[in-house]
Amino acid sequence: MVASSSSHESGVHGSAIDASHGLETEEEAFHPWALHMDPSGTSFNGRQRNRLFVACEEGGFSDLSVLLGSDSPLDGRSLVAADFDGDGDPDLFCHNLQAERHQLWRNDLGSQSRAVTIHLRATQGHPEAIGATVVLEGPAGPVAQVIARGSGFASSGSPNLIFGLGSKTSAEVKVLWPGAATWSSQGIVKAGGAYLIVQGESSPRVVEVEAGQLSDPWPRGLRLPIGAKVPPIVLENAVGEARNLALGVAVDLHFWSSACSPCVRGLAAMDPDARARLQLVCVDPGLRRSEAVRLLDEWGIAGEALFAPFSPELREGSLGALMDVGSLPVPSTVHIDASGILQGVERALE
Amino acid sequence: MLYQGVNRPGWWLAIVILAACAEENSFEHQSGPLAEPSGARQGSVSGIPGGEQAPLNIEEPTSVIRGPYTAEALAGEVGDLLTEFADRLQVRDIEGLEQHLTPDFLGHALGRMASGKEQTLPLGALRRELQAVQGPGLDCQAWLADLSALVSNWNQVTQAELHVLEAEFERGNPSPYGVVTFRVQLAGITLGGKQEALARRVRGAFLRKEGAWALDRALLEAGFDLERTGPGFVDVTNSTAVNQRGPAFGQPGNDSEGWNGAAVADVDGDGRLDVFLPNAMRGYLYLNQVDGTFREAAQECGLLGTGGGTGLVFADFDADGDQDLVMGGIGWSNAGESGGNPLRAFENNGEGHFIEVTKQAGLGANMPALGLVAADFNGDGFLDLFVAGYGRMEAMRNDNWIQATNGAPDRLLLGQEGFVFRDGTRQAGLHDRDWTASALAADLDQDGDMDLLTLNHFGVNRFWRNKGSGRFERDEQGLGGSQARLTFGGTLGDFDRDGRLDLYLAGASSGTGRRMFAALESTGEVDLSRSLRGLAQGNHLLRGTLSGFEVMPDAAGAGAAGWAWGTVAADFDLDGRLDLACVNGFVTGELPADT
Numbered sequence: 001m002v003a004s005s006s007s008h009e010s011g012v013h014g015s016a017i018d019a020s021h022g023l024e025t026e027e028e029a030f031h032p033w034a035l036h037m038d039p040s041g042t043s044f045n046g047r048q049r050n051r052l053f054v055a056c057e058e059g060g061f062s063d064l065s066v067l068l069g070s071d072s073p074l075d076g077r078s079l080v081a082a083d084f085d086g087d088g089d090p091d092l093f094c095h096n097l098q099a100e101r102h103q104l105w106r107n108d109l110g111s112q113s114r115a116v117t118i119h120l121r122a123t124q125g126h127p128e129a130i131g132a133t134v135v136l137e138g139p140a141g142p143v144a145q146v147i148a149r150g151s152g153f154a155s156s157g158s159p160n161l162i163f164g165l166g167s168k169t170s171a172e173v174k175v176l177w178p179g180a181a182t183w184s185s186q187g188i189v190k191a192g193g194a195y196l197i198v199q200g201e202s203s204p205r206v207v208e209v210e211a212g213q214l215s216d217p218w219p220r221g222l223r224l225p226i227g228a229k230v231p232p233i234v235l236e237n238a239v240g241e242a243r244n245l246a247l248g249v250a251v252d253l254h255f256w257s258s259a260c261s262p263c264v265r266g267l268a269a270m271d272p273d274a275r276a277r278l279q280l281v282c283v284d285p286g287l288r289r290s291e292a293v294r295l296l297d298e299w300g301i302a303g304e305a306l307f308a309p310f311s312p313e314l315r316e317g318s319l320g321a322l323m324d325v326g327s328l329p330v331p332s333t334v335h336i337d338a339s340g341i342l343q344g345v346e347r348a349l350e
Numbered sequence: 351m352l353y354q355g356v357n358r359p360g361w362w363l364a365i366v367i368l369a370a371c372a373e374e375n376s377f378e379h380q381s382g383p384l385a386e387p388s389g390a391r392q393g394s395v396s397g398i399p400g401g402e403q404a405p406l407n408i409e410e411p412t413s414v415i416r417g418p419y420t421a422e423a424l425a426g427e428v429g430d431l432l433t434e435f436a437d438r439l440q441v442r443d444i445e446g447l448e449q450h451l452t453p454d455f456l457g458h459a460l461g462r463m464a465s466g467k468e469q470t471l472p473l474g475a476l477r478r479e480l481q482a483v484q485g486p487g488l489d490c491q492a493w494l495a496d497l498s499a500l501v502s503n504w505n506q507v508t509q510a511e512l513h514v515l516e517a518e519f520e521r522g523n524p525s526p527y528g529v530v531t532f533r534v535q536l537a538g539i540t541l542g543g544k545q546e547a548l549a550r551r552v553r554g555a556f557l558r559k560e561g562a563w564a565l566d567r568a569l570l571e572a573g574f575d576l577e578r579t580g581p582g583f584v585d586v587t588n589s590t591a592v593n594q595r596g597p598a599f600g601q602p603g604n605d606s607e608g609w610n611g612a613a614v615a616d617v618d619g620d621g622r623l624d625v626f627l628p629n630a631m632r633g634y635l636y637l638n639q640v641d642g643t644f645r646e647a648a649q650e651c652g653l654l655g656t657g658g659g660t661g662l663v664f665a666d667f668d669a670d671g672d673q674d675l676v677m678g679g680i681g682w683s684n685a686g687e688s689g690g691n692p693l694r695a696f697e698n699n700g701e702g703h704f705i706e707v708t709k710q711a712g713l714g715a716n717m718p719a720l721g722l723v724a725a726d727f728n729g730d731g732f733l734d735l736f737v738a739g740y741g742r743m744e745a746m747r748n749d750n751w752i753q754a755t756n757g758a759p760d761r762l763l764l765g766q767e768g769f770v771f772r773d774g775t776r777q778a779g780l781h782d783r784d785w786t787a788s789a790l791a792a793d794l795d796q797d798g799d800m801d802l803l804t805l806n807h808f809g810v811n812r813f814w815r816n817k818g819s820g821r822f823e824r825d826e827q828g829l830g831g832s833q834a835r836l837t838f839g840g841t842l843g844d845f846d847r848d849g850r851l852d853l854y855l856a857g858a859s860s861g862t863g864r865r866m867f868a869a870l871e872s873t874g875e876v877d878l879s880r881s882l883r884g885l886a887q888g889n890h891l892l893r894g895t896l897s898g899f900e901v902m903p904d905a906a907g908a909g910a911a912g913w914a915w916g917t918v919a920a921d922f923d924l925d926g927r928l929d930l931a932c933v934n935g936f937v938t939g940e941l942p943a944d945t
Contacts, residue, residue: 047938064576067578078612079931079932081919095612096610096933098598100593101596101629104585108584128733153916155839156662157918212642214589223588261499326440329505347505
């Protein structure tokens with residue numbers, strides 16, 4: 001930690017980045033809440049999974065975090081929901097504490113046709129109608145939402161509001177405009193539409209939205225998109241000796257685990273010629289490798305058994321540019337062509 | 351003695367209160383068998399046919415360690431063991447688990463799926479309860495084989511977590527024996543794409559073996575399974591190019607807990623929503639492109655060196671049709687009674703390029719702003735700013751844990767014509783010294799002006815009623831006696847569908863805290879215990895009424911969210927009911943230990 005004496009100067013002005021900012025003496029370089037924990041070692045209420053509580057028909061919420069895909073264990077701070085791709089449903093963007101700072105989740109629940117997006121424009125007071133409460137007569141009762149600038153934790157979310165209509169095709173909208181003590185009826189909106197509601201007008205204006213879709217995710221576990229050049233890959237044998245993957249020839253890397261029944265069943269049942277065309281890479285930890293070697297012998301697979309390095313350091317140095325082995329589903333087959341381009345990933349489906 | 355400690359601020363107490371607690375307990379807030387205290391303490395087993403054999407038994411410690419600090423330290427040791435156990439399960443290192451069991455281990459099978467009562471949950475999810483059946487235990491190899499059968503059926507273990515819920519230890523130095531109730535959560539994806547998850551509550555006996563704890567008995571007390579097939583949320587961070595990395599936690603530029611804010615607006619006027627994420631080293635402005643990706647453009651747009659990065663808002667402060675930016679920076683390393691950095695203001699030129707106008711806007715004064723809320727509080731047509739004043743913890747820690755009075759002052763900055771502010775705090779009557787982390791604004795009493803909720807650390811939250819023209823009065827009953835005392839964020843939304851805004855609060859949760867404060871109650875400190883538990887109780891849901899908010903029991907099922915920071919209400923499945931998302935976690939280190 002570099003020592004400098006800038007810790008007691010007043011706020012940093014201007015747009016230049018002060019490279020010494022934050023590099024005070026070692027004692028002062030950490031906020032007191034962090035001072036008493038090892039910043040690179042011990043956790044403090046760490047590894048917690050983001051939550052998604054889904055409202056139930058009968059009232060209350062159900063914690064479905066573990067089933068819906070947004071339950072990252074990173075240390076989240078701010079969180080906003082907004083329709084980033086214009087498809088009508090709210091996506092999620094989070095700012096984390098870790099080096100992997102930013103995370104965006106596309107909402108694929110697939111019910112966009114049930115959405116109504118509401119933009120407001122006030123004609124009295126500030127035009128953005130910040131603080132207005134909007135009520136839509138939804139299928140399960142009237143739902144109120146507020147146009148907020150500053151909400152959650154250190155967050156400022158979507159400037160427009162999204163309502164779900166469920167099975168209803170249209171609904172009435174009411175607005176409590178900033179400065180008004182009575183509700184204004186603003187007319188009817190239809191499912192699947194986006195509307196601008198102007199204070200004083202009796203019917204909503206239709207807004208044309210350029211609908212798109214946030215780009216499809218890279219295959220799960222991979223750190224490169226299809227079509228990217230794959231860096232040199234280093235694997236290891238059963239006793240941990242490095243083995244460089246040959247370059248310049250097309251290869252199908254088949255990642256498997258002896259602890260994964262579908263992997264073992266699939267490989268055992270595979271046509272031997274087809275199996276021979278795969279370069280098998282076992283992802284098992286050291287204690288299990290003898291079992292993997294035994295299975296390979298049983299299947300009559302000649303040649304040295306290859307493994308993904310197990311320690312995080314080795315993984316980063318060898319396969320890390322291509323994939324996060326820990327989050328790669330197995331079995332997976334990764335196709336790399338003769339010029340080293342990632343051509344695709346195949347997952348066996350039962 | 352603890353009472354004195356509560357009034358004598360010191361980091362040691364914070365550590366005690368907040369320590370060792372990844373074991374926040376989602377079961378406590380749910381209905382069903384896991385919510386009940388372990389009434390059937392012995393031999394309530396599932397999945398194993400009842401027979402003539404004696405049920406599995408666990409001996410209670412004969413002389414229990416009473417000191418909460420010692421007991422928690424031991425619970426922490428077992429917690430670390432459970433974390434290591436979970437890490438091995440995550441990579442299906444079943445053989446590696448054997449070292450954490452005693453040679454004489456006996457336990458009920460955890461991995462076989464439940465076959466009891468079924469309940470349909472939203473989004474086509476299914477929940478199945480475990481049937482409780484008496485039965486003997488499996489030995490080490492059979493028990494591990496059962497776990498192995500579960501995880502080997504998945505093409506990926508997506509979650510493996512084991513957390514301490516309750517712990518008692520036999521006296522001794524070192525303690526030789528402990529009875530620890532813990533929660534097991536495992537999740538994975540089958541080859542067919544079905545998401546499966548199971549939760550189990552296990553009462554375990556732990557022995558200290560050659561200096562390390564090992565599991566000797568595992569009694570299954572309760573549990574349920576969840577499953578669902580179908581798409582949910584998809585992480586598109588990489589494919590949409592919002593994957594720029596910052597320094598790791600603890601490195602220069604990322605050395606506070608990272609008050610990492612985020613704000614959404616269409617900054618370049620192309621009709622698509624962009625995101626700005628400030629940070630100490632540099633800001634990130636992700637401009638939403640037509641092709642479904644984002645382009646990082648902080649430098650070309652003038653938002654690279656914003657520094658800071660606590661609360662921030664985009665709004666059209668000068669009413670010229672584009673989105674300007676004001677952001678806070680808590681600046682905890684600055685001197686002065688309240689310290690902090692000035693807010694910084696950036697004017698949009700209409701095309702998404704920002705010019706700093708902090709001084710012209712009259713925002714030169716230092717203030718340790720954590721939350722920032724824009725609204726027209728005095729009804730003059732110009733946007734004002736409410737600045738949630740936190741404090742400078744390194745110079746002056748909170749003077750009390752349950753109702754601190756030395757936080758930095760909040761500010762109400764009144765907007766004038768043309769993106770200029772003047773301080774109107776005093777006239778507004780917003781004069782408290784709470785450690786305010788966040789704030790929310792809405793016309794909660796529907797009388798034509800914007801009311802305020804301030805969400806605080808080390809004290810209760812506040813309802814400030816706007817009495818007209820931006821003069822505020824604190825409504826002491828307005829939050830229904832809510833005992834939340836360590837709130838990080840909150841969101842307003844109508845969760846009971848009565849046309850009125852309700853309030854969801856995201857706050858600290860700590861299994862350690864709850865256990866210790868409950869122990870305090872048994873010493874007769876009932877009121878203090880109740881107040882202290884407000885520091886560790888998790889999230890809260892308050893129902894809005896015309897006269898104020900009412901506390902909903904168990905947050906209507908949305909209470910357990912870990913150590914929660916940001917939260918947002920939205921109807922994610924568009925069924926006409928608002929859902930809740932919440933992010934959490936204080937600091938995750940590289941070691942399995944959680945202090």
